Amino acid sequence: MSARADSAPHFPAEPDYLRIEGISKRFDDALAVDNVTLGVRRREIFALLGSSGCGKSTLLRMIAGLERPTAGRIVLDGEDLAEVPAFRRPTNMMFQSYALFPHMSVAGNVAFGLRQERPRLTREQIDARVAEMLELVQLQRYAARKPHELSGGQQQRVALARSLAKEPKLLLLDEPLAALDKKIRQHTQLELVSLIRRVGVTCILVTHDQEEAMTMASRIGVMSEGVLLQVGTPDEIYEHPSCRFTAEFIGETNLFHGRLEDGRLNGSDFPAPLAIAAEAMPAPGTEVWLSVRPERVVLGRQPPAAVNGNVSINAAQGEVDEIAYLGSHSVYHLRLGGGGRRMIASVPSAHWGEASAPARGERVWAWWLAPDGVVLTR
Amino acid sequence: MSSGPAAPVPAPPRRPFFLLRGRFWVASLPWAWLLLFFLLPFVLIVNVSLSTPDLAVPPYVSPFSQPQAEGRPVFPPAFNPDLGSYRRLGDEVADLARPGAELQYLRAFGNSLLLAALTTLCCLLVGYPFAWHIARSAEGTRNTLLMLVMLPFWTSFLLRVYAWMGLLDSSESGLINQALLALGLIDAPLQLLYNSGAVLIGMVYSYLPFMVLPLYANLVKLDMRLLEAARDLGARPWTAFVSITLPLSWRGIVAGSMMVFIPAVGEFVIPDLLGGGGVLMIGRRIWDDFGPNQDWPMAAAVAVVMVLLLIVPIMVFHRHGGRGDGAGEAGP
Ligand SMILES: Nc1ncnc2c1ncn2[C@@H]1O[C@H](COP(=O)(O)OP(=O)(O)O)[C@@H](O)[C@H]1O
Ligand SMILES: [Mg+2]
Numbered sequence: 001m002s003a004r005a006d007s008a009p010h011f012p013a014e015p016d017y018l019r020i021e022g023i024s025k026r027f028d029d030a031l032a033v034d035n036v037t038l039g040v041r042r043r044e045i046f047a048l049l050g051s052s053g054c055g056k057s058t059l060l061r062m063i064a065g066l067e068r069p070t071a072g073r074i075v076l077d078g079e080d081l082a083e084v085p086a087f088r089r090p091t092n093m094m095f096q097s098y099a100l101f102p103h104m105s106v107a108g109n110v111a112f113g114l115r116q117e118r119p120r121l122t123r124e125q126i127d128a129r130v131a132e133m134l135e136l137v138q139l140q141r142y143a144a145r146k147p148h149e150l151s152g153g154q155q156q157r158v159a160l161a162r163s164l165a166k167e168p169k170l171l172l173l174d175e176p177l178a179a180l181d182k183k184i185r186q187h188t189q190l191e192l193v194s195l196i197r198r199v200g201v202t203c204i205l206v207t208h209d210q211e212e213a214m215t216m217a218s219r220i221g222v223m224s225e226g227v228l229l230q231v232g233t234p235d236e237i238y239e240h241p242s243c244r245f246t247a248e249f250i251g252e253t254n255l256f257h258g259r260l261e262d263g264r265l266n267g268s269d270f271p272a273p274l275a276i277a278a279e280a281m282p283a284p285g286t287e288v289w290l291s292v293r294p295e296r297v298v299l300g301r302q303p304p305a306a307v308n309g310n311v312s313i314n315a316a317q318g319e320v321d322e323i324a325y326l327g328s329h330s331v332y333h334l335r336l337g338g339g340g341r342r343m344i345a346s347v348p349s350a351h352w353g354e355a356s357a358p359a360r361g362e363r364v365w366a367w368w369l370a371p372d373g374v375v376l377t378r
Numbered sequence: 379m380s381s382g383p384a385a386p387v388p389a390p391p392r393r394p395f396f397l398l399r400g401r402f403w404v405a406s407l408p409w410a411w412l413l414l415f416f417l418l419p420f421v422l423i424v425n426v427s428l429s430t431p432d433l434a435v436p437p438y439v440s441p442f443s444q445p446q447a448e449g450r451p452v453f454p455p456a457f458n459p460d461l462g463s464y465r466r467l468g469d470e471v472a473d474l475a476r477p478g479a480e481l482q483y484l485r486a487f488g489n490s491l492l493l494a495a496l497t498t499l500c501c502l503l504v505g506y507p508f509a510w511h512i513a514r515s516a517e518g519t520r521n522t523l524l525m526l527v528m529l530p531f532w533t534s535f536l537l538r539v540y541a542w543m544g545l546l547d548s549s550e551s552g553l554i555n556q557a558l559l560a561l562g563l564i565d566a567p568l569q570l571l572y573n574s575g576a577v578l579i580g581m582v583y584s585y586l587p588f589m590v591l592p593l594y595a596n597l598v599k600l601d602m603r604l605l606e607a608a609r610d611l612g613a614r615p616w617t618a619f620v621s622i623t624l625p626l627s628w629r630g631i632v633a634g635s636m637m638v639f640i641p642a643v644g645e646f647v648i649p650d651l652l653g654g655g656g657v658l659m660i661g662r663r664i665w666d667d668f669g670p671n672q673d674w675p676m677a678a679a680v681a682v683v684m685v686l687l688l689i690v691p692i693m694v695f696h697r698h699g700g701r702g703d704g705a706g707e708a709g710p
Binding site: 064065066085086087088089091092093095097099100101102103112113116117162166 | 606609612613614617621626
């Protein structure tokens with residue numbers, strides 16, 4: 001997994017800074033956001049992750065007051081925002097395509113929000129704050145430029161400065177890096193995180209890029225079709241997905257579908273009944289899915305030796321179908337048994353030691369420890 | 379001649395002008411249009427304005443014409459402009475300060491400019507929300523609404539003005555008066571026709587589409603997220619309108635206002651029909667001088683002055699680009 005910013009301090013006793021309670025949004029006939037309940041802590045960077053069209057932006061826009069919820073409430077720092085119009089909310093948003101005012105200079109854009117403050121700020125106060133913001137994003141020299149005279153990355157920083165200028169209680173970022181080139185995006189992710197931490201603002205970030213969410217956020221909410229499926233830290237979400245969608249959307253996985261009988265998964269297309277970990281076992285007879293991450297799968301030319309303790313192993317023989325060599329590791333695509341069931345395994349390059357790595361068409365053993373599989377009921 | 383970016387060596391061989399690239403011909407089309415339909419007629423009118431009125435056909439003597447007796451025409455012909463018409467206009471300006479001066483041309487000018495300005499203002503006030511609403515409608519509805527804006531053009535302009543006369547008729551047979559009387563809201567018919575209100579209604583009605591269409595074309599391009607951003611940053615609706623929408627639609631406002639103002643200055647049919655002809659318009663004066671008065675040089679001189687009066691401010695405005703520079707090409 002990619003390098004991740006360290007988690008925000010978490011005090012369980014502290015109530016959630018932002019509480020979203022049973023919020024829904026219906027457009028004509030479609031439910032864009034479906035009964036979402038969510039808490040965000042003070043100073044946290046929270047990512048809403050989901051594929052395009054799943055309702056992330058709509059949720060964000062309801063928090064900003066740009067869209068009226070069909071049902072539910074939003075409480076920020078103890079204040080119910082239901083009747084607060086957008087222009088009075090203590091939130092500021094950075095729009096997906098920045099929405100910079102084309103007829104104003106960089107300084108004018110950043111000053112715009114400050115000019116709306118009541119009671120009014122003096123000219124000196126505004127100028128000082130604008131200078132401070134431009135220094136924060138290192139654009140002092142560009143104050144007089146118009147937005148169209150800036151590069152994409154610079155425009156992104158102007159948009160950020162503009163949304164931070166009013167010291168919002170909550171910063172809303174809608175796909176903040178989507179418009180940037182892939183090359184500068186990764187570098188900007190960490191820069192953005194460190195800047196947000198320095199300012200100390202609570203932040204909700206919307207993205208469809210799982211790597212971006214995992215790099216930047218302390219916690220992630222996974223959304224699909226308007227429903228919030230799971231909330232957790234990046235490793236919780238990766239290692240313990242709560243449903244098939246999350247397991248497949250975040251990273252890659254091998255899924256086996258079957259029915260639970262005597263502590264085993266029967267009827268899957270794995271050549272043998274599957275051993276699963278004992279804790280939190282659903283009732284016998286339940287239809288379940290078993291998710292096994294590729295890096296949990298071990299490959300070998302010999303069948304696995306018994307492991308000490310009473311940990312069970314799932315093992316099967318398969319034929320190497322394809323190999324993607326990625327430097328530090330390789331991804332093997334196997335065909336299990338004689339059938340068409342495919343499985344992927346991610347194997348560190350050092351794994352094979354002195355021996356040569358298996359070639360395409362070779363038969364190998366693949367196995368994993370029962371606790372490495374995650375049982376999913378939906 | 380413009381031929382794109384600086385060409386690298388070797389320079390292409392020069393072609394004869396009739397083999398120049400298609401782009402050249404396309405680029406020169408607007409200029410040809412301007413030359414053929416504006417500059418050429420304008421030069422002819424200037425020529426007439428410098429002529430001497432005469433009882434002949436046509437009723438003037440061109441400044442280039444030569445005394446009949448001299449036999450063989452010479453080249454270049456002698457140029458003997460008659461500035462009489464301009465002098466009459468100049469005398470009126472000089473008379474401005476004198477109380478009781480007649481000032482028939484200046485008054486007509488003033489009336490026309492005032493009516494055109496009022497018409498433009500009203501068209502803007504009515505047309506802006508109109509155009510905004512169309513631009514913000516769903517795409518299917520939009521085309522229908524635009525069709526409706528242009529629908530009046532399908533019937534004759536004169537017919538529509540007469541229809542207004544029927545509506546506003548101040549006798550009991552006027553449609554509006556009939557309706558009000560029937561509803562019992564009034565006891566006697568109202569004086570709706572033949573006043574400045576009726577003229578303004580007719581003018582705004584006739585010129586509104588020329589305001590709505592350019593404004594619509596501009597507003598439909600306005601990025602609504604800019605307004606959301608303004609709201610998000612704390613701008614109340616009116617502030618957002620004044621600081622974002624208005625400057626970004628400035629070009630549309632200017633275009634629409636010119637489309638209304640310029641033809642409205644020359645308008646005299648509507649004031650004649652709906653206003654009863656009591657107020658003299660400059661267009662009417664020109665018409666009278668060309669027609670009944672048979673004073674073509676005077677009519678031409680007034681027309682020339684009018685064009686110059688309109689064109690100079692427009693060119694100055696254009697040179698300085700108005701406000702909202704670069705706003706037309708908004709968005710990243
Ligand atoms: N103003 C709107 N009117 C109708 N449908 C909308 C509107 N805004 C969003 N939607 C629909 O709601 C769903 C969620 O949209 P959105 O929140 O923008 O998704 P995301 O940001 O996750 O890509 C989409 O199916 C979209 O078509
Ligand atoms: Mg979106």
